[in-house]
Amino acid sequence: MPPPPVAWTPVALAADLQPGAAAGVVVDGAEVAIWRDTAGTPHAWEDRCPHRGMKLSFGFVRGERLACLYHGWEYDGGGQCRYIPAHPDLDVPASICVNRYSAADAAGLLWVASGTGSGDLPDPGDPLSPLRSLFIDAPLGEVLNRLAADGLPGLGPVVESAEDGPLLNFDQAGHRFVVGRHPTGPSGTALHILLKGEVSAEARAAMIPATAELRRLAEAGR
Amino acid sequence: MTRPVLWNYDLDDASYTVRLMASLAGVDVDLRAVDVYPGAEHHSPGYLARHPLGRVPLLEDGVVQLRQVPAMLTHLARTGPRGTGFLPADPVGTAAVEDWLAFAFRDWLALSAARSASIFGDGVDLDPLRAAAIAALRVAEDRLVAQSLLGSGFVAGSAASVADIALFPGFALSRDSNIDHDAFPALRNWARRIRALEGFVTMPGIPDYH
Numbered sequence: 001m002p003p004p005p006v007a008w009t010p011v012a013l014a015a016d017l018q019p020g021a022a023a024g025v026v027v028d029g030a031e032v033a034i035w036r037d038t039a040g041t042p043h044a045w046e047d048r049c050p051h052r053g054m055k056l057s058f059g060f061v062r063g064e065r066l067a068c069l070y071h072g073w074e075y076d077g078g079g080q081c082r083y084i085p086a087h088p089d090l091d092v093p094a095s096i097c098v099n100r101y102s103a104a105d106a107a108g109l110l111w112v113a114s115g116t117g118s119g120d121l122p123d124p125g126d127p128l129s130p131l132r133s134l135f136i137d138a139p140l141g142e143v144l145n146r147l148a149a150d151g152l153p154g155l156g157p158v159v160e161s162a163e164d165g166p167l168l169n170f171d172q173a174g175h176r177f178v179v180g181r182h183p184t185g186p187s188g189t190a191l192h193i194l195l196k197g198e199v200s201a202e203a204r205a206a207m208i209p210a211t212a213e214l215r216r217l218a219e220a221g222r
Numbered sequence: 223m224t225r226p227v228l229w230n231y232d233l234d235d236a237s238y239t240v241r242l243m244a245s246l247a248g249v250d251v252d253l254r255a256v257d258v259y260p261g262a263e264h265h266s267p268g269y270l271a272r273h274p275l276g277r278v279p280l281l282e283d284g285v286v287q288l289r290q291v292p293a294m295l296t297h298l299a300r301t302g303p304r305g306t307g308f309l310p311a312d313p314v315g316t317a318a319v320e321d322w323l324a325f326a327f328r329d330w331l332a333l334s335a336a337r338s339a340s341i342f343g344d345g346v347d348l349d350p351l352r353a354a355a356i357a358a359l360r361v362a363e364d365r366l367v368a369q370s371l372l373g374s375g376f377v378a379g380s381a382a383s384v385a386d387i388a389l390f391p392g393f394a395l396s397r398d399s400n401i402d403h404d405a406f407p408a409l410r411n412w413a414r415r416i417r418a419l420e421g422f423v424t425m426p427g428i429p430d431y432h
Contacts, residue, residue: 016407021414024404058397060431069429132367135405190405205368212364 007119010109010180010192013130024057026184027112033057037064044103044112108194109180131193131204134211138218140183152210226251226283231258235391236291237279238425243295243387245421247302295384308384318378322385329358333392336399366408375415390416394428
């Protein structure tokens with residue numbers, strides 16, 4: 001049985017999308033532009049400029065607005081086009097508007113949902129230490145089965161693992177791992193991995209080769 | 223004092239790497255345009271007399287004549303008023319920079335090859351080139367994830383080095399060969415740090431956020 005659909009999808013480590021930055025992600029098979037305004041508020045939009053269809057994730061942030069790379073059309077936080085450089089005096093019609101998703105920061109992750117989003121976002125209570133986002137060319141189900149059973153390769157046995165909606169938690173090597181599960185396509189997976197509590201940067205950096213090994217094993221199907 | 227002369231083709235990623243390093247290091251260079259396409263001027267007798275390998279770029283600085291890009295980068299870093307920070311002085315830092323510089327001019331060239339095959343359409347099988355390019359991108363991504371966790375924002379330390387400048391164009395231009403940046407968040411943030419350096423310049427295919 002596939003897992004029940006979840007309203008919110010984790011799409012990035014919150015810290016990996018800086019204020020003033022834009023990036024492209026896939027949510028439920030759709031291309032979505034995520035960006036933070038310079039105040040740090042996250043936004044998620046259909047990744048397509050209403051003007052010529054250019055990916056808005058290629059664009060650039062100016063204050064509270066995202067500007068398209070092609071012709072500089074600027075959209076405010078509500079997705080409304082506010083400025084067209086080729087027609088600087090134009091009062092932009094309200095019909096020029098980007099389709100929006102919901103975006104929120106919670107549990108060290110950036111979440112996106114269609115429409116207004118439904119259901120609660122996780123609240124772990126404890127502080128979380130980010131590890132990394134890992135992109136794997138293998139289906140989500142296979143990657144999760146492997147992760148729940150064996151954790152990160154070479155770090156010893158997994159003591160316990162449990163699915164918690166869009167998160168997978170497991171205990172390994174004295175740490176509790178919290179993993180945001182993010183299908184990027186029929187045969188593509190992103191894992192957004194954090195650790196419960198304050199874990200030193202050195203200890204986390206030492207785990208990076210194990211994450212690379214997980215990616216290698218998952219893609220080899222072994 | 224005469225300025226260094228860079229024989230340059232604007233759409234060539236290696237030429238851009240050298241223009242970028244010169245600008246970051248604060249070196250004013252005189253550009254000489256080489257009509258690579260469609261003119262094939264780099265294969266003309268006049269150009270081959272200067273550069274028997276028939277490639278762009280070529281850097282001439284007084285008695286110094288350089289045909290290899292890594293030598294151009296280190297020369298510009300050594301001679302430019304803002305260049306010294308791009309070459310660490312200590313053995314440990316130097317070792318890391320040289321290792322990543324060698325990576326940039328070996329494994330990372332798969333990105334350049336994939337881009338050439340994509341945009342100049344010379345009938346090469348793209349799949350193995352793209353696979354090699356993605357393998358190299360992952361090595362750099364994994365490195366920068368670890369570096370970022372440790373508070374070092376660049377491949378060989380906490381300051382941008384000649385190795386970072388050698389790597390930047392391949393990543394920034396990867397969309398020319400249909401390799402998107404979605405799966406490389408650490409490289410994406412590293413590229414933002416490079417863009418923020420004093421003297422940063424772009425080339426066609428690398429947007430200037432005006």
